[in-house]
Amino acid sequence: MKCLECSDDTRKYKCPRCNNFCCSFECFKKHKDVDCTPAKTENEEKCQKTENVKKTILQFTTEDTVDPEKLEQLGNSEALKDLLRNPHLREFIRAVDSSENARKAMRYAMLEPLFIEFADECLKIVEPEETTNT
Structure with a gap:
């Protein structure tokens, strides 16, 4: 999986709402402002x-x-x-x-x-x- 914000291949941070990954804290902060829907089980x-x-x-x-x-x-x-x-x-x-x-x-x-x-x-x-x- 690629970073949600910049498409980098690094997977360091996982969003607790949608379970997707971000490569850095900066990208994670950007993504945090987005209204993402959680992945359904x-x-x-x-x-x-x-x-x-x-x-x-x-x-x-x-x-x-x-x-x-x-x-x-x-x-x-x-x-x-x-x-x-x-x-x-x-x-x-x-x-x-x-x-x-x-x-x-x-x-x-x-x-x-x-x-x-x-x-x-x-x-x-x-x-x-x-x-x-x-």
Whole structure:
């Protein structure tokens, strides 16, 4: 990395806000006056994406639209993550998603016990009151 101010190859001073380097104290002082943004960690970026999902305004909702909070719960479900480690299940999901006839593909997938287990786990999160009554 080069110095933020003069592009020298020396790396002596690190900015605590953006984690970039300056070659000398003079360059560091110059950079200190600049409004630099801190480098985001991977965890901070993940949190930002979660916040964006929460702020999403759905323009065309239907009775089948899943609330963003429920989508977040699906994404955080350890049971679903465990099921999705199975490559056979992932292949079924890919096939349904890329099928030209989604209805036919879904009927076929619903014959597979592993896919049914996955669908049931999703429904436990998305529609918990309906799945507990059956």
